[in-house]
Every structure is written in C-alpha cells, then in structure tokens.
Amino acid sequence: MTNLVLTARPLAVRGVVFPTPRPAPVGVFLGVVGLVFAALFMGGLNLVAVGQMNPLNTTMSDYVFVPNVGWLFPASLLAMCVAGAGVVVGLSARGLLSGVLPKLAMGLAMLGLLLAAAFRTDLGDASVSVSAQIHRYAAGVVFFAVPIAVLLVARRLEQRKSLYVSVLVTTVLLTLFLTCHLGPMPAVLGELSGLLQRLLFVAELVLLAQLVRVVSRPRPEYALAA
Numbered sequence: 001m002t003n004l005v006l007t008a009r010p011l012a013v014r015g016v017v018f019p020t021p022r023p024a025p026v027g028v029f030l031g032v033v034g035l036v037f038a039a040l041f042m043g044g045l046n047l048v049a050v051g052q053m054n055p056l057n058t059t060m061s062d063y064v065f066v067p068n069v070g071w072l073f074p075a076s077l078l079a080m081c082v083a084g085a086g087v088v089v090g091l092s093a094r095g096l097l098s099g100v101l102p103k104l105a106m107g108l109a110m111l112g113l114l115l116a117a118a119f120r121t122d123l124g125d126a127s128v129s130v131s132a133q134i135h136r137y138a139a140g141v142v143f144f145a146v147p148i149a150v151l152l153v154a155r156r157l158e159q160r161k162s163l164y165v166s167v168l169v170t171t172v173l174l175t176l177f178l179t180c181h182l183g184p185m186p187a188v189l190g191e192l193s194g195l196l197q198r199l200l201f202v203a204e205l206v207l208l209a210q211l212v213r214v215v216s217r218p219r220p221e222y223a224l225a226a
Contacts (some may be wrong), residue, residue, distance in 0.1 A: 061121040164205075
C-alpha cells in the first residue's frame with residue numbers, strides 16, 4: 001500500500017510594493033514646489049504691504065515687520081531653501097554636482113537662506129543688532145552663491161547659453177544693488193535700491209528654476225560637455 005504524504009504549498013503573500021523614488025524626479029518635485037511657494041509668498045507680501053512700504057526704496061527684509069503677514073518673508077526664504085535642496089538632489093543624481101566648489105556654493109546658498117530666515121533685520125536704515133548683521137551677511141552670501149553655483153554647473157553642459165545669460169543679468173543687478181550700499185552712489189540708484197533688490201530676488205529664482213529644468217530634461221539634451 002502506497003503512503004501518500006500531503007504537503008501544503010506555502011501561500012504567496014500578496015502585498016503592495018512601493019517603488020523607491022528616484023532622486024532626479026524627487027529633486028524636480030522639491031524644486032518646483034519650493035520655487036512656486038517662494039514666489040507666491042514674496043509676491044503676495046509685496047502686494048499686501050505696498051500701502052505701508054515703498055517697494056522702490058525699502059528692502060524686502062523690512063517686510064517682516066508688516067503686521068499679520070510678516071511671516072511670509074521668512075516663509076518665502078525657507079521655500080527657496082527647499083527649492084535649493086531639490087536642485088542639490090537632482091543635480092547629484094545627474095552627476096552634475098561632483099567636485100567641491102559646486103557643492104560648496106549650493107551649501108552656502110542654502111545655509112544663507114536658513115540664517116536669513118531665522119534672523120530678522122532692524123527696522124529702518126540702521127542695522128546694528130547682531131541679528132540684523134547675521135541677516136545682512138547671510139543674504140549677501142545667497143546673492144553671490146546662487147549665480148556662482150549656476151556658473152559652475154553650466155560649464156559642464158553643452159547647452160548652457162541661457163544659463164550664462166541669466167548669470168550675467170543677475171551679476172549686473174547684484175552690482176547695481178551693491179552700488180546702492182557701498183560708497184558714493186548716484187541719487188537715482190539710492191531711490192531704486194528696493195526695486196533692484198526685488199529684481200535681484202526674481203533673478204535668483206530664475207537661476208534656480210533653470211537648474212530645475214536642467215534636472216528635468218533628458219540626459220542627451222543636457223549631456224556633459226567634453
């Protein structure tokens with residue numbers, strides 16, 4: 001008589017497998033979300049505060065003192081920092097952030113944004129407190145670091161003309177803005193210092209947006225230059 005041995009086959013465990021997000025799409029998502037909120041927060045703040053502060057000759061840092069909506073200023077800087085983090089993630093995934101200098105430039109830009117958001121300036125022209133000095137120099141680091149980072153990345157791309165043009169425009173705006181604060185200056189620049197700063201802020205957002213676009217495009221279009 002044959003002995004039959006019945007063995008139970010293990011049942012397959014069914015479940016949902018969540019794919020691991022790829023770094024480049026994650027970077028694009030963070031970059032787009034950060035830039036959109038940075039523009040919305042700062043743009044809305046400019047519209048709300050236009051009746052209280054003259055956008056032509058007052059710095060954006062003074063917006064932090066606008067009642068009820070002053071929080072939009074640091075929120076915009078933090079959103080810009082999120083965009084910077086997305087750029088770092090995306091460029092790293094594309095192999096476009098190798099080397100010390102590009103990483104240092106983007107790291108300084110993000111650190112500057114965090115410090116500028118955390119430390120407020122003094123109301124008025126006299127910035128004498130420690131907080132105001134930290135804010136001022138941190139903002140200066142951001143204004144310099146972002147175009148430097150873009151320039152370093154652009155050198156590694158074949159299609160880089162638009163990046164170079166944006167860096168040039170940003171450099172001109174930065175030079176004019178610094179002229180308003182360093183040494184003797186034409187009277188007209190002094191009256192337009194606030195406008196120049198706002199244009200500079202927009203130019204910095206455009207630079208970050210272009211880096212996000214670099215990450216989002218197919219590799220053949222933005223291949224490494226030989």
